[in-house]
Amino acid sequence: MNKLVLVDGNSIAYRAFFALPLLNNEKGIYTNAVYGFTTMLLKILEEEKPSHMLVAFDAGKTTFRHKTFKEYKGKREKTPPELSEQLPVMRDLLKAFNIAYFEVENYEADDIIGTLSSEASKDDDWEVKIFSGDKDLLQLVSDQVHVALSRKGITNVDTYDLAFVDEKYGITPKQIIDMKGLMGDSSDNIPGVPGVGEKTALKLLKEFETIEGVYESIDKVSGKKLKEKLEDNKDSAFMSKQLATIELNAPVDISFDEMKLQDPNYNSLLSLFKELEFSSLIERISPENEEEMQEELEELDISIVENVEEGMLQNPSSVVVEVLDENYHLGDILGLAIVNSSGYYFIPTGVAKDSKVFKAWAEDNTKEKWLFGAKRNVVALAWQGVELNGVTFDSQIASYLIDPSSNFHEIADIAKGKKGISVQTDENVYGKGKKRKIPEEKILAQHLIRKAIAIHELKNDLEKKLEINNQYKLFEELEMPLSIVLGRMERNGVSVDKQELKEMGEVLSEKLQLTEKKIHDLAGTDFNINSPKQLGEILFEKLNLPVIKKTKTGYSTSADILEKLQDKHEIIDKILHYRQLGKLKSTYIEGLLKVIHPNTEKIHTIFNQALTQTGRLSSTEPNLQNIPIRLEEGRKIRHAFIPESKNAVIFAADYSQIELRVLAHISKDEELIKAFKEDMDIHTKTAMDVFHVAEDDVTSQMRRTAKAVNFGIVYGISDFGLSQNLGITRKEAKKFIERYFESYPGVKDYMESIVDEAREAGYVTTMLQRRRYLPEITSRNFNLRSFAERTAMNTPIQGSAADIIKKAMVQMAEEMENNNLQSRLLLQVHDELVFEVVEEELEVMKKLVPKIMENAVELNVPLKVDFSYGSTWYDAK
CATH class of the missing domain: 1.20.1060.10 (Taq DNA Polymerase; Chain T, domain 4)
Known part of the structure; x- marks a missing residue:
């Protein structure tokens, strides 16, 4: 027996979107509908075990039904862009699952499903199960066809067979069409007979069987008013029945063989799940008894060093310091690899630690070192008492700046496909999950040397790309010194x-x-x-x-x-x-x-420098940027963060509304610039403009709305998104956005022009030339294109704000070192810098910190920094 599962793609996607809170991944891609859609697919595959499967989608807004009734589905609200942007991702998932999907111009998904279920029913060897949230599909129920309708949520379904349809409605599946004809369907804007609801329609059908039967026996209909309604709306009833009838002979050009279910492409699926951050679903897709295939590579002639000699440490050298544990503050170094003009050298950890020659070379700032993920290497050695200086090139950061959308977690990612470079992924060498283990020294040495060779060979190519992109200054003057600053912050940690x-x-x-x-x-x-x-x-x-x-x-x-x-x-x-x-x-x-580290009694968070596409830093192990502050009990957690020294304070300084100030600068909007130059409360100013009231008449609710609009504009928010934030209708939200653009026409011009620039160039840049590529900006697919347009609007703002605080961090570190200050930079939390300041330097830092932060870059509006200090992080806010 063959089992065909047919899924109403648009219906399930729509239900998933509204059933789950609006989620997005690190890159800003909305994922809630995709997540719900994926859990439904997994549930179907696990529980139904179909032999054949297809997901049907609507091809467009217009169908053959619009010829009958132009207003068909005419009252539906426009699909929120937050949902539209997820539909192409669902198709990518289906490709990875090896599940067929189909759409037909001028027809709906229902018609595809109806045609295929009808065709399969002609053969007793087929059973069909349809998954949807649309009751219209109940008309297809038969001995061989069952319909699973979503209830509340996504994966909870009621399965309708002939008996259940009879129990639920007391009519046959075919009569569902007549029921719709009589009662209409507001969701599809099918008019039906006004005043006739489900109860009345069912009563009529149980007595007269069909709409035709009702009108053939109209005189027998009880109730004068009902009879009048039926007579006055006869054409509407028959038209509505026609609209509700699923087409069983749509031009569906796909064979059952093409719908035969195959094994998923696990690599593609895993890659997508990682990108979408569906970590909880990854375990559910791993193939049973999967064997890791290891690429056979030619063995290299390397030296496993017992005594480090100066001749081995040529200038420049590519260096790999291997720490397997993700939290390299706790992990032991497995070994070191050095590649240069004199040869390939693998140095065991103990040999490196005990060697005065190695330590002198590592700490010599004139000895040039090239690395991948320099910060990780520098911090790992620092924990072993070796300060790694002279780092002049980091291929991870270079790759990240060249294309921040790519995967830069490993050297193998950027070396892939490069002629003459062969390096395996860490997963291939060490295994994954429970199989993860350290290989014997010979295999480990070969792997680390291949990494070092890749670093050496890739440098020239990466430098050329940086120069072509006009990004070398960003790389050399900002990101490279920042990695050292971040490394010191990680190594120093925060006292708790x-x-x-x-x-x-x-x-x-x-x-x-x-x-x-x-x-x-x-x-x-x-x-x-x-x-x-x-x-x-x-x-x-x-x-x-x-x-x-x-x-x-x-x-x-x-x-x-x-x-x-x-x-x-x-x-x-x-x-x-x-x-x-x-x-x-x-x-x-x-x-x-x-x-809390057992030796230092401190917390040593890890700052991710090459992760986000906007250039913002993130924090892990633990995430100190995410300590909740809205709840007072959450804010009090900052009480535990204290200075290491008793004669010091915690000093916190943060930029005031930096993204809105950047928006004013790059949009050149006169009203926005004027408001910031006059030091007005920008949310109050926006409320005055949007609500057309005087400053004294701005209420707290008006200001709250204006604040949501201000920050929403920065993130390219839609009327749907704003309506969700404020708990208002989309119509009201749309009006707020329109009034905002009327008040700040320069912002509107910027939003339009940046999209045009992105379309022409294929990317957008921040003030300091950080790039974000947007290949979907010219896509014919509306959903892909709209996501890219929103990203084009936001990235120069958010990315420039990130660049500014990074530049302030580098300049602060230089000034503090030049002035021999004992105070230290502890944390970066979004727009805030947190310092430990010794009391005798407090007056100096009160002047130095705002001076450096407010002058990190020159804008058309003043950058404003607020600071405070106290005995704990809590007291500094």
């Missing part, structure tokens, strides 16, 4: 009061207990608040709150669901607060305690 963290944990535990008691009192019984099943029963059965979404295991109690119920019962606020406290305790209190 462990006891303070523990006491905070105890306080949070007490608050959790009190909050738990309040919740139990409001519920009238004790239960496990962390159990979604028990919580669901309390909320929706005991307290009878309205059910918004059900899952396979019960009621959904996710945060977005609870937020919709906040005005229904006071228990909801308590539950949300309980969860926030629980996350603070587990993720931030207990999480931070786990990463």
